[in-house]
Amino acid sequence: MQVWRALRAVPGWIFPLAAGLVVLILPVLGADMATTRQIQLACILALVVSGLNLSLGYAGELALGQAAMYAAGAYTAGLLSQAGHTDILVQLAAAGAVALLVGIVTGIPGLRLGSWSLAMTSFFLVLLVPDVLAVFGGNTGGRNGLTGMAPPTLFGVELETDGFYYLVVVVVIGWFAVMRNLVTSRHGIAFRTLKQSPVLASSQGVSVFRMKLSGYAIGAFPAGLAGALFANTDLFISPEAFGFTFATAVLAACILGGAASVYGALIGAAVMQFGPNQSTAFQEYALLVYGGFLIAGGVLLGGGLTRLFRAGGRRLDRAAGLGSAPPARTDTGEVDVPRVDGAPLVVEGVRKAFGGNQALDGVDLRAEPGSVTALIGPNGSGKTTLLNMISGFYRCDAGRVVLGDTELQKMTSGRVARAGVTRTFQTPNIPEHVTVLEAVAAGRYSMDRASMASAVLRLPRFRKVAHADVVEAERALELVGMAHLRNEIATSLPLGMRRMLEVARSVVAAPRMLLFDEVASGLDEDEIERLGDVIRRLRSAGATVVLVEHNFRLVLDLADEIVVLAQGKVIASGPPEQVQRHPRVLREYLGVEAGDEDALLDEVNG
Numbered sequence: 001m002q003v004w005r006a007l008r009a010v011p012g013w014i015f016p017l018a019a020g021l022v023v024l025i026l027p028v029l030g031a032d033m034a035t036t037r038q039i040q041l042a043c044i045l046a047l048v049v050s051g052l053n054l055s056l057g058y059a060g061e062l063a064l065g066q067a068a069m070y071a072a073g074a075y076t077a078g079l080l081s082q083a084g085h086t087d088i089l090v091q092l093a094a095a096g097a098v099a100l101l102v103g104i105v106t107g108i109p110g111l112r113l114g115s116w117s118l119a120m121t122s123f124f125l126v127l128l129v130p131d132v133l134a135v136f137g138g139n140t141g142g143r144n145g146l147t148g149m150a151p152p153t154l155f156g157v158e159l160e161t162d163g164f165y166y167l168v169v170v171v172v173i174g175w176f177a178v179m180r181n182l183v184t185s186r187h188g189i190a191f192r193t194l195k196q197s198p199v200l201a202s203s204q205g206v207s208v209f210r211m212k213l214s215g216y217a218i219g220a221f222p223a224g225l226a227g228a229l230f231a232n233t234d235l236f237i238s239p240e241a242f243g244f245t246f247a248t249a250v251l252a253a254c255i256l257g258g259a260a261s262v263y264g265a266l267i268g269a270a271v272m273q274f275g276p277n278q279s280t281a282f283q284e285y286a287l288l289v290y291g292g293f294l295i296a297g298g299v300l301l302g303g304g305l306t307r308l309f310r311a312g313g314r315r316l317d318r319a320a321g322l323g324s325a326p327p328a329r330t331d332t333g334e335v336d337v338p339r340v341d342g343a344p345l346v347v348e349g350v351r352k353a354f355g356g357n358q359a360l361d362g363v364d365l366r367a368e369p370g371s372v373t374a375l376i377g378p379n380g381s382g383k384t385t386l387l388n389m390i391s392g393f394y395r396c397d398a399g400r401v402v403l404g405d406t407e408l409q410k411m412t413s414g415r416v417a418r419a420g421v422t423r424t425f426q427t428p429n430i431p432e433h434v435t436v437l438e439a440v441a442a443g444r445y446s447m448d449r450a451s452m453a454s455a456v457l458r459l460p461r462f463r464k465v466a467h468a469d470v471v472e473a474e475r476a477l478e479l480v481g482m483a484h485l486r487n488e489i490a491t492s493l494p495l496g497m498r499r500m501l502e503v504a505r506s507v508v509a510a511p512r513m514l515l516f517d518e519v520a521s522g523l524d525e526d527e528i529e530r531l532g533d534v535i536r537r538l539r540s541a542g543a544t545v546v547l548v549e550h551n552f553r554l555v556l557d558l559a560d561e562i563v564v565l566a567q568g569k570v571i572a573s574g575p576p577e578q579v580q581r582h583p584r585v586l587r588e589y590l591g592v593e594a595g596d597e598d599a600l601l602d603e604v605n606g
């Protein structure tokens with residue numbers, strides 16, 4: 001266990017880098033050519049698979065076009081080589097760029113059409129590869145394949161077998177470093193958030209379409225690089241290498257290795273290359289074997305081989321006393337909520353119908369900065385619909401929603417979030433496989449922008465923003481009394497904690513307005529008390545708080561104004577002492593007949 005503890009103290013990226021360097025020097029260590037060739041092919045396959053990991057495993061887009069991007073990269077390199085441009089760096093750059101372009105051009109219609117369209121578009125793209133190559137047979141050699149390539153060169157020096165091997169391994173190490181830096185950054189968490197729920201992603205200011213397209217197109221890039229490397233391996237390429245069988249092999253390796261992991265692509269590709277691909281009799285049964293791998297990876301392992309490694313790691317952690325039990329809950333005392341630039345919300349004559357169901361029928365509401373406005377009403381009265389209209393998820397049929405001097409009613413939900421509106425969800429919405437700290441920090445996605453390039457290169461700008469993300473997330477966690485849970489997996493928390501996590505996530509971006517949707521349901525007494533305290537501090541800090549809540553006692557305790565909805569209409573509004581005696585509220589919301597109200601109010605007020 002001492003050894004395990006020592007290993008855990010070393011930064012995680014050292015191990016894959018060390019393994020990569022060992023693989024790099026295998027020819028020096030005496031590995032024969034047959035072995036290095038297999039490793040080279042596994043590395044090339046791993047590049048293609050890693051692109052699918054990014055788009056499918058992280059961004060949640062079932063896009064099977066990697067084989068087509070691979071073909072685009074291979075033929076770009078092949079044609080450049082034929083034309084005398086043998087420099088491998090030029091070929092890699094061109095192949096990566098062409099694959100990226102194919103990704104963008106095919107991704108836009110696929111993603112615009114939504115649902116399964118990208119899966120269909122990318123699938124047909126793979127089926128089209130042989131036909132496209134046949135159409136341009138004069139240049140590509142059609143079904144006979146492309147010949148006449150010259151050996152690759154690097155800065156004018158021809159690369160021998162070993163030299164090319166080194167190059168392939170260096171490209172793979174470089175790409176996996178890029179991929180690791182991307183998925184461990186706030187953009188990686190945004191990809192996971194998108195996979196969990198586009199609604200959640202846009203509520204955090206993520207531009208859903210742009211992010212989906214980024215995941216798909218960036219995933220195309222390593223496939224292009226792989227194509228260029230593959231074309232230079234035997235200096236011959238033909239359409240069969242890029243067909244449906246290859247696409248299935250990529251999917252099988254992705255699922256087997258673990259789609260939502262960086263290094264799963266390497267594991268899946270290695271198993272595929274050193275397993276079934278070794279056998280000459282295999283070609284006949286390729287699809288069957290890949291199908292078997294898909295089932296093994298997806299159904300039996302449920303998360304691929306990397307999941308087994310992670311589970312083993314966690315077991316060793318527990319045995320070594322590392323991160324087993326969370327540290328004891330700390331009492332947080334006073335956590336400052338920095339001054340917030342709250343803005344008044346004005347809702348005027350908002351109407352919304354779903355078919356024949358008039359969910360909102362001319363609703364007016366005003367919520368002031370530095371105050372809590374509670375929205376109450378029976379089930380189905382339109383409270384959540386109103387929150388969805390304010391936060392841009394639904395379009396108003398009529399009416400206006402204005403925050404400060406910004407008209408929100410025509411904005412997308414992402415833009416509303418970027419205008420300073422945050423919210424919680426009736427059912428907590430939290431991405432899988434992220435820690436509590438990461439889930440909360442994700443709420444800052446639209447603040448202090450740091451580009452993907454700066455994340456990949458770990459530029460000072462990115463480091464500064466990442467540091468601020470952690471500091472603010474820790475502060476928000478302390479505010480809700482969850483600092484001790486920062487390293488736990490967020491989705492493993494009980495319901496009450498997940499709700500409080502959403503509160504922390506909505507606070508972390510210094511919002512101008514917070515929308516809390518039934519945030520107290522499922523909370524125990526202590527948690528409700530803490531929630532009340534958090535909301536009061538937010539109010540004192542100047543935020544505009546809108547609270548949809550069934551817990552009438554909490555509403556009376558917190559609200560400065562109460563707005564009562566019934567059947568899509570405001571039936572009463574005003575300060576709590578006025579609203580709680582309103583006859584229609586007593587009848588329609590509390591279900592009390594005139595005469596019984598004093599007894600009921602005594603009970604409610606405790």
Ligand SMILES: Nc1ncnc2c1ncn2[C@@H]1O[C@H](COP(=O)(O)OP(=O)(O)OP(=O)(O)O)[C@@H](O)[C@H]1O
Nearest residue numbers: 354357359377378379380381382383384385386426
């Ligand atoms: N996406 C939708 N499609 C169709 N009908 C919807 C949709 N969203 C809400 N509705 C309908 O609009 C009405 C108002 O629903 P809403 O969820 O806003 O009520 P609510 O007051 O939040 O209720 P609850 O307290 O149960 O959450 C209901 O009749 C509901 O069935």
